[in-house]
Amino acid sequence: MSTTKPASPTVRVADPEHWRAGPPLELFRELRDGDPVHWSDGMSSFPDEPGFWSITTQEHIRQVSKDWQTFSSERGGMVGMPWAAIEVQNGMFIGMDPPKHDRLKALFQRGFTPRRTAEHEPAIREITRGVLDRLEGRETFDVVTDVAQPVVSRVIGSFMGIDPADDAMWAQLMAEIVGGDDAEMNPDGPDSVVERVIPEIVSRCQVLIDARRATPTDDLMSVLVHADIDGERLSDWEIVMGFILLVTAGNDSTKATFCSGIKALMEHPDQRRKLLDDPSLIPSAVEECLRMFPAFAHFRRTATKDTEIGGRAIAEGDKIMMWYPSSGRDEAVYEDPDRFDVERNPEHQAFGAGGRHYCLGTALARLELRVMFEETLARFPHLRPAGDARYATAIFVNQLTTLPVAVGD
Numbered sequence: 001m002s003t004t005k006p007a008s009p010t011v012r013v014a015d016p017e018h019w020r021a022g023p024p025l026e027l028f029r030e031l032r033d034g035d036p037v038h039w040s041d042g043m044s045s046f047p048d049e050p051g052f053w054s055i056t057t058q059e060h061i062r063q064v065s066k067d068w069q070t071f072s073s074e075r076g077g078m079v080g081m082p083w084a085a086i087e088v089q090n091g092m093f094i095g096m097d098p099p100k101h102d103r104l105k106a107l108f109q110r111g112f113t114p115r116r117t118a119e120h121e122p123a124i125r126e127i128t129r130g131v132l133d134r135l136e137g138r139e140t141f142d143v144v145t146d147v148a149q150p151v152v153s154r155v156i157g158s159f160m161g162i163d164p165a166d167d168a169m170w171a172q173l174m175a176e177i178v179g180g181d182d183a184e185m186n187p188d189g190p191d192s193v194v195e196r197v198i199p200e201i202v203s204r205c206q207v208l209i210d211a212r213r214a215t216p217t218d219d220l221m222s223v224l225v226h227a228d229i230d231g232e233r234l235s236d237w238e239i240v241m242g243f244i245l246l247v248t249a250g251n252d253s254t255k256a257t258f259c260s261g262i263k264a265l266m267e268h269p270d271q272r273r274k275l276l277d278d279p280s281l282i283p284s285a286v287e288e289c290l291r292m293f294p295a296f297a298h299f300r301r302t303a304t305k306d307t308e309i310g311g312r313a314i315a316e317g318d319k320i321m322m323w324y325p326s327s328g329r330d331e332a333v334y335e336d337p338d339r340f341d342v343e344r345n346p347e348h349q350a351f352g353a354g355g356r357h358y359c360l361g362t363a364l365a366r367l368e369l370r371v372m373f374e375e376t377l378a379r380f381p382h383l384r385p386a387g388d389a390r391y392a393t394a395i396f397v398n399q400l401t402t403l404p405v406a407v408g409d
Ligand code: HEM
Pocket: 065, 073, 078, 093, 094, 095, 105, 156, 245, 246, 247, 249, 250, 253, 254, 257, 294, 295, 296, 299, 300, 349, 350, 351, 352, 353, 356, 357, 358, 359, 360, 361, 362, 364, 365
């Protein structure tokens, strides 16, 4: 076992220069090949931390995800974003370890079972059709802002009991949190997250909390407000953090995979033809899009004791970034991993690799993606690029911020 961190050369995986055109897939390929458990010395956006480990293969991501005792989500936060203050991360169950994590997650799981989620299909289809109806007569539009964003915001908004008139406002606040280092997603810069965005969310949420305390409703916000966990109520801070977790997850996940999927279908007309000829392939295409374009580029863990991954010595307190865009291209698992194949129907780690933090929203995400692809392809079978697509320069979200398209051949 190698006991020291390599001194040089240092590749700083998280530096923005690698992320301007989406995740650094070539760099990840090199790491999987030669240094799959890689130490980056220092990180420009984390001046106080000595560096972090990158893990890049499915095997190692599974090892870390399944062992919460050794790899904590709570101790150093679950994302490598310095502006997402640790108090904020620890207020959400995604940033907690058991037993508190398990109690809170159980509260939500009832609302997100595959059966309960499936009941929402007619409503999600109606939302999607309504958004596409608004594009009637237009020659060009933006898939990100004109299709994906309004659909996903309304879907999660309806779960949470948000007024439809407020969807865009909430989407913007959540984009500022998750895209903190991207100038387009968060024009005021990372510091504004703690200084302005979180306080604004807290005060707006308080209005929703007070309303449900006075009059319970059947939305998830009301579930949070009236939750009874072993005889205890959630504090207002915990309710706000639960709200942020669900609304960010709802706004910035399926949107990302859908838009990258539409881009890939435009780039591979033969694959699009297959879906147009046989829409029953769409669920398989959804899994292929999740594999190749996972909505989140990483979650991270902190080692609670000295341990080992792939022969590398990991010291207590070390940070470990699990890179999903890399695990989705792992050549030990996939044949020709860079080939986009809508019939592949792959297993993947886009939703995590099992363990306590496995995504709560898998059924909802799969349903939303299927319905959005079905409806969009049926309405606009011949979309083509009509300008430059742009990726967020962010190491957490893996998403396009603009995808201009033209209707018709
Ligand atoms: C393409 C869509 C999505 C992807 C790729 C995705 C991905 C993930 C991943 C990788 C995790 C694991 C985090 C970790 O291990 O630390 C996770 C957790 C989570 N996701 Fe998703 N997600 C998606 C959609 C959604 C949706 C629509 C919701 C709900 C509205 C949601 C809610 C959550 C929650 C609450 C957790 C925390 C679970 C826990 O800590 O136990 N996700 N997601």
